[in-house]
Amino acid sequence: QVQLVESGGGLVQAGGSLRLSCATSGRTFSSYTMGWFRQAPGKEREFVAAISWSGGRTSYADSVKGRFTISRDNVKNTVYLQMNSLKSEDTAVYYCAARLRGGVPQNIYEYDYWGQGTQVTVSS
Numbered sequence: 626q627v628q629l630v631e632s633g634g635g636l637v638q639a640g641g642s643l644r645l646s647c648a649t650s651g652r653t654f655s656s657y658t659m660g661w662f663r664q665a666p667g668k669e670r671e672f673v674a675a676i677s678w679s680g681g682r683t684s685y686a687d688s689v690k691g692r693f694t695i696s697r698d699n700v701k702n703t704v705y706l707q708m709n710s711l712k713s714e715d716t717a718v719y720y721c722a723a724r725l726r727g728g729v730p731q732n733i734y735e736y737d738y739w740g741q742g743t744q745v746t747v748s749s
Contacts, residue, residue: 627651627738629721634743637711641747645706647721647740655699658724660736661706663717663745670720672731674706684729688714713749718742 633645647659660675674695675684683695694707704721722736730736 627657627723629723629738629740631719631721631740631743634719634745636746636748639711639713639747639749641711642707642709643711643745645708645719645721645743645745647704647706649702649704649721649723651702654702656725658727658729659695659697659704660722660724660729661695661704662720662722662733663715664720664742665714665717668717670733672733673719675724675729675731676704677727677729682729684731686731708745711745711747713747716745716747718744 628650630648637643656678661673662670663673664670672686676695676697680697692710697704720742721740723738724736
């Protein structure tokens, strides 16, 4: 069983920055693909970013390219999402997800475990 716990959400003004963290349990974290997704009120959950087990491959949604950066620390069993130049449309609950196979897919159904989410609110 894999447990994921997100942190780092909060309220920030437009143009500001936040860094989300996702701490995971499990001794094989270094073999997981990790992803970040988000869900705004009344909308479906959508892909934000993903990173391969080694960190060598990443994938981003077009809406966050150049503003968000995903990274991981396989010693600390943690994945991060650095969010810069935040916009009001980035307001959502952000979820961390783990995939027990390779690749950096953008489809939510490709991920096996999910965290509970952390709220990010960007005020304009």
